[in-house]
Amino acid sequence: MISNFSATQALKHVTLIIGALIVILPFYAMLSYSMKSPHEIETNTGGFFGDQKPMVDEWCVKANNPSGVLPSEELKQACTKTPIVFNYVSAFTKAPLVRYLLNGVFVTLSIFFIQVLVALPCAYALAKLKFWGRDAVFMLVLFCLLIPVHAIALPLYIMLSKVGLINSYAALIVPWTISVFGIFLMRQFFMTIPDDLIDAARIDGMSEFSIVWKVMLPCAIPALMAFAIFSVVAHWNDYFWPRIAVTSDRNYFTPPLGLRMFKGDSDGDVYGPMMATATIIVTPLIVAFLLAQRKFIEGITLSGMK
């Protein structure tokens, strides 16, 4: 087998492995911390899983001992848990994480749904219809791609607060409903769909809107999946905008904002439950991604058209 050894191949693999490690390590730390006790995290002991030695839950003790005198042994006994249970239970009890997750699902899916509702007809018009000023409109779309979100965050905030929408689902959803990236991506994909297919649909009696939803959409499933991943990942993980749009009402918190509950309060940083929360937040994305990946590979082929 020595004869098959290739220095360049080995070098490539080493580089890729290092790259993979850099990407994976934060997730490794997150998963590991979510299972360890605070002491183990501070001293960096216990390996990946930690020792899982039962520990005393200080929050539990404090909550059941309002007088502040030295807690009884019984109470300490009742508040003793293994670190992994402590971390994950705290993640759900210290903050209403379930509500945040549902908020996240609602906001992300609403954004995606409305984005598709806007982007598909738009992309269809830009790709397949001839009208005066089409190229100018497309240039505007490209131009909008260049504008960073952060640049317009403040004016957006002011506009939303003027109409009284701050601290609402609308504030979280409305600014994202028109995705120029989505329009651009779908337009590029629609360009590859033969005009004959659209003409056939017109002769068959479909209206332009029917063509968008009944012909273009089914053909564009692979592109739409790609767009869904971009959109859902970006908005599920978004910390910046919800932090601005939700100023006081914690009922509208999205999952990333939930992480703040464990950060920098009077107890100091509590990494265990925080990392447990982070793990819970990323899990749905990873699961969705794996499911979508299969769909990607299966993807509806366009081979029937050419």
Next chain:
Amino acid sequence: MASVTIQNIDKSFGTVKVLNGVSIDIEDGEFIVLVGPSGCGKSTLLRIIAGLENQNSGSIKIGNNIVDNLHASLRDIAMVFQSYALYPHLSVAENISVPLRMRRLNFLQRFPIIGRFIPGSKAAKASIKKDVDEVTEMLGIEELLHRKPGQLSGGQRQRVAVGRAMVRHPQAFLMDEPLSNLDAERRVHMRAEIAELHRRLESTFIYVTHDQAEAMTMADRVAVMMDGDLLQVDTPRNVYANPVDIRVAEFIGSPKINILSAQSNDTGDVNVGDMVLAGVKSAAKNSKIQVGVRPEAVTLEPKNSAGIPCHIVHHENLGSEAYFHVELNSGERVISRMDASAIDQFSTGHDASVMLHSNNVLLFDNDGQRIVTHNEVVM
């Protein structure tokens, strides 16, 4: 079933003129083939008839109705596209039923689940299924009903596309090079099948192709188009034997017609090189003209004084016949089509004499217009 009247259609894209006042009267039940090289405007004309493109001026009449302002779906015509344009996400049965669903079901009835509960949808769906079954049986594609277009061969897709066109019994069928995506063998087969379908449906067919073999074999009448002009509409036989324009003569026929420059004298005799064409009198006297001779009207003979001396440059043996490419002293090339047995006598590199069969000679003036000769009259 209806006649289609095309009156004076003009069309330009920007500054490029693609159709110059094209007029054709297509009779009810006729199979007409629009043929011409690519870019001649034939597909544009078809798209204008279909309503997919608007003409700049002129008018289209289907049956007794002027359809210029009607949307494609309201013109009651069906079109078969070169790429078949089947909906890739729908099965064969669903593809064929789309035109009927759009016409017989209303907006609510077409909805996926709710549609079932809207009154009347059951009966309408049953009638659609019946019509789809009828068409698929006629085309012999019953066993493909549940497949997706991606799982079909080219010929099968082509049939499904024809089925989708047939299913609603349109006034006319428009076909835009429907065979050009098939391999040569299948194309010959489908050619016969489409001609047969036309006989069975007795409907009006307007068929666009750049392939003169398709035009000649299937058409009742051939319309030859070139550079946006309609040059000639006539039976395949007449288009071949009696072209009105040198461009028609050159486009139709394979191998291409031989064109030789010639001179007519004041009595109308025609001189090709030193040879006088016996029995041919040109109406254009004393002028430079062009002589067109089909390859089968050119024969080679051993060197003699009656024919035009030539040198055989190349010969092709096609089994039943052979093509001889010869060069005249003037440098002009001529192709002769003879029985394959002639190869024994004439072969590449030898000298011979070319004989032109005078009664098959076509004369054109320098602008390419047909000149009247004494023994035939241009139509």
